[in-house]
Amino acid sequence: MKPKITLKDIAKELDVSISTVSKALKNSKEISKETKDKIKAFAKFYNYRPNNIALSLKNKRTKNIGVVIPDIVHHFFTTVFRGIEKYANEMGYNVIVCISDESFDKEVINMEMLANGSIDGFILSLSAETQKKNDFTHLKELLDQGIPIVLFDRISAEIDCDKVVLNDFEIAREAVSHFIATGSKKIALITTERYFNVSESRKEGYVAALKANEIEVDNRLILTLPHDRDNTNLITEFFQHNEIEAILCVNEMFAVQCMSIIQQLGYAVPEDISIIGFTDGILSRYSSPKLSTIAQHGEKMGELAAKLLINRMESVQMVEEPFKTEVINATLIKRGSTIN
Amino acid sequence: MKPKITLKDIAKELDVSISTVSKALKNSKEISKETKDKIKAFAKFYNYRPNNIALSLKNKRTKNIGVVIPDIVHHFFTTVFRGIEKYANEMGYNVIVCISDESFDKEVINMEMLANGSIDGFILSLSAETQKKNDFTHLKELLDQGIPIVLFDRISAEIDCDKVVLNDFEIAREAVSHFIATGSKKIALITTERYFNVSESRKEGYVAALKANEIEVDNRLILTLPHDRDNTNLITEFFQHNEIEAILCVNEMFAVQCMSIIQQLGYAVPEDISIIGFTDGILSRYSSPKLSTIAQHGEKMGELAAKLLINRMESVQMVEEPFKTEVINATLIKRGSTIN
DNA sequence: TATCAACACGAAACCGTTTTCGTAACTTTT
DNA sequence: AAAAGTTACGAAAACGGTTTCGTGTTGATA
Structure with a gap:
């Protein structure tokens, strides 16, 4: 010793x-x-x-960044995290992760904990509860104290800071347009009640594409599913009661689940029904047929978020660089579950 | 401001x-x-x-733990991490994550970085390269400096510290025994060259089960796949050249890939061929039929690792508590890809 | 009235660095 | 030989806390 x-x-x-x-x-x-x-x-x-601690005390900077995400067992967040970690590491920063678990209280407590000197800045994606409550005082206070924050994916217009988002609206519109271009008219949207800003934009994109093609929006074709329960019955009923030619799902779990149920009901994918999901994760790549999906480029998003944060932390003037909102362009990956 | x-x-x-x-x-x-x-x-x-930093300097403890894992975009590690974060958080610790990316150098650099005061202890799973090189001097030095380490899953007998492992040998034997009990004799093993200690144990369990039932081990039925390439052709050939009744795969990706290829070759799962994978992840749960698999209880493993570490860090005497190796019992989850 | 606790507070050390400033001891210049 | 400039180093403050030890002021006791 x-x-x-x-x-x-x-x-x-x-x-x-x-x-x-x-x-x-x-x-x-x-x-x-x-x-x-x-x-x-x-x-x-x-x-x-x-000794890093002594240096941190002296220099008033820790070279740590705090990452607060709602969930880690989730392909999208995992890839974003990977991007953050990678870039941060290259720049000599360490990453402290806290999982808010979709809880407002955890988000608040963790951030306050870290803000007392442990980190120089935050990257976070809002928890579902925080979005529901619409209460951002904790974030505003931190910003007020001069701690920089970068928000990604689940953001809010009320918070004045750097942000990185996906072009959810446009890509959803593109996906639905692809359905229409390949001959579908009865297009369903399977969405969730939880990811507010994100699923809202996707829904708007869905609606916009239909309207642009003079297809009436039929609310019966929009299925909102709870996130953590077994939705098999809901989905099955949905397809028994509606004639559908194409489905846009806001995540890949819904997409493979739908595909599997549809196939069991005797439909062929993509001949009878086309499917597009969100998130180019492992599920999409290993399903059969392989799922056409919307790649969110999580790693790129994470890198960009980290870059924005580190730039701001290291900019000497620190004063009046206006806040940016960067948009990551999603990509529609056409695989086996659509007619291409 | x-x-x-x-x-x-x-x-x-x-x-x-x-x-x-x-x-x-x-x-x-x-x-x-x-x-x-x-x-x-x-x-x-x-x-x-x-100010946390000032406190850390004074108290000579940071209340941070360092987690070094080979990969985060991997269901098993993700769940372990979740367990660590959860327990650590409850105990008032923060978690700094570094991804070694299976690289020896990154593992070493990251750990040395963190060891200079940033953390009170480590939880890690060895990178593939580290296992290949069999060089653990960085770990030994840290232990020598009095920094506690807990190793999980990918461990080495050469390192004298607390460990948490899965009963890989026993559970693989159990899986193969299940195949035999349900009438299979020609049982394949699909494994990887990378996760040394882990896949070795699984292979030994596979062999043990065969021997216990007086089935000869046929090396042609053991397929070793590279990890990061497209293995479709290798797998297809494998099944075309061998008559197989059951397959044990060391991860769920191999398992669903096999299942899909087998089904395309015209076999029925599980009637013609049964399959069991490792890792009860999202793939296993959303495939059709649902994959019978071995749950590794990653979250539990993470919690236990964190508990071991925190116990050791907080034990006042710090001196002669002998190092423990805790074993997590995996569970064989029988779903649709086996005859049960 | 001298002695002694109890009370309420401040000074200073300490954790491990960095950095400014001061200063002996030379060396060079005039 | 006096003045000025270098060289090579040390003392001390600072970062933001905790904690030990003193100490001046009370009030009680002998």
Whole structure:
């Protein structure tokens, strides 16, 4: 057991002052070559590394960024996180993750915890509860304290900070237009009540595409599913009661579930019914037929969010760079569940 | 913009000393009630929170734990991480994640980075490269410095620390025994070259079950696949050249891929061929038929790892508690891809 | 009235760095 | 030989807390 060595230890051992050691290790020209060599050799031998905590205290920056996401067992968030971690790491930052678990309280508590010095900035995606409550005082207070925040995917217009979002509206419109172009008219939307801003935009895109093609919006063709329950019966009923030619689902779980139920009901995919999902995850790639889906480019999104944050943290003036909202362009990947 | 307030600020404002403020906020009985009330009110009004970094420096503990995993876009690691984060959070710890990306160098650099004061202990699963190189000096040095480490899943006997593993051998044997009990004799194993200790144990379990039932081990029935390439052709050939009645796959991707290929080749699952995979992830649950699989209880594993680590970090004596290796019992979940 | 607790508070050390400033001891210039 | 400039280093403050130890002012006790 050889515990970590400090400047003080080196100083004592070599009979010089702490300042001399510090300067020598930073190669200051204030120190003579012999002394520097001696100190460096000693430090190297004992594998001296400066203490990050002490540095953080001194420099008033931790080189840590806090990431708060609603859920980690979710392909999209996982890939975004990967992007964040990758870029942050390259730039010499560490990442502290907190999972809000879709809970407002957890989000608040975790952020306040981290904000007391542990991190230099936040990247987060709002929890479902926070979106429902529409209460952003915790975020506003942090911004007020001068802690930069970057919001991604689940954002709110009420919060004045950098943001990264997907062009949900446009890509949903594109997906539905593709259905229409390949001959479908009775197009269903399967959505969730939870991801507010995101699913709203997707729905609007869906509606816009229909209207642009003079197809009437039939609310019976929009199925809103709870997120954490078994929806098999709801979905089955839905398809028994409605004649449908194409389905847009707001996530890949709904999409494969629909596909499987449809196939069991005797329809062929994509000949009878086409399907497009959101999230180019593992499910989409391993289903049969392979699912046509909307790639959200989570990793890119994460990288961009990290870049925005780090830029802002490191910009010296810090003052009046206006807040940006960057848009990631989703891609419609046409695979086996659509007619292409 | 109102920046964070410190003890010094309060002291100056209220015209008392810093020590008095500190004591008052900790409710020390050294301080008179009136002074305490005054200070507390002021602190509350200005939303005073002690600076974590200063505390860390003083207390020589950060209440952060470092988690180093090879990959995050992987259901098993994700669930383990979830378990760690959950337990750690309950115990007042934050989690700093680094992704080694299966690279030895990244693992080393990240850990050295964090070890200089940023964290109190590590939880990690070895990268593939580290296992291949069999070089654990970085871990040994950290242990030597008194930094506790808990290893999970991808471990090594050479490292003397707490560990959490799955009973891979037994559960693989159980899975293969189930195949045999339901009438299969020609049983394939589809494995990977990468996760050394883990896949080795699984293979041994496979072999043990065969031997126990006096079935000869046929090496042609063991297919080793590279991890990151498209294996469709390899798998297809494998099934065209071998008569097989049951398959054990070491992950769920292989399993659904096999299932899909088999079905295309005209076999029925599970009537003609049974399949069992590892990892009870999203793929297993959404395939058709639903995949029988081995649940690794990642979340439990993560919680246990965190518990081991925190126990060790908080045990006052710190000295001679011997290192433990805890075993998580996997569960064989029988679903539609096996005859049950 | 001198002694002694109890009370309420402040000074200062400490955690491990960085950095500014001061200063002996030389060396160079005039 | 005095003045000025270098060189090579140390002392100390600062970051934001906690904690030990002193100490001046009370009030009670002998």
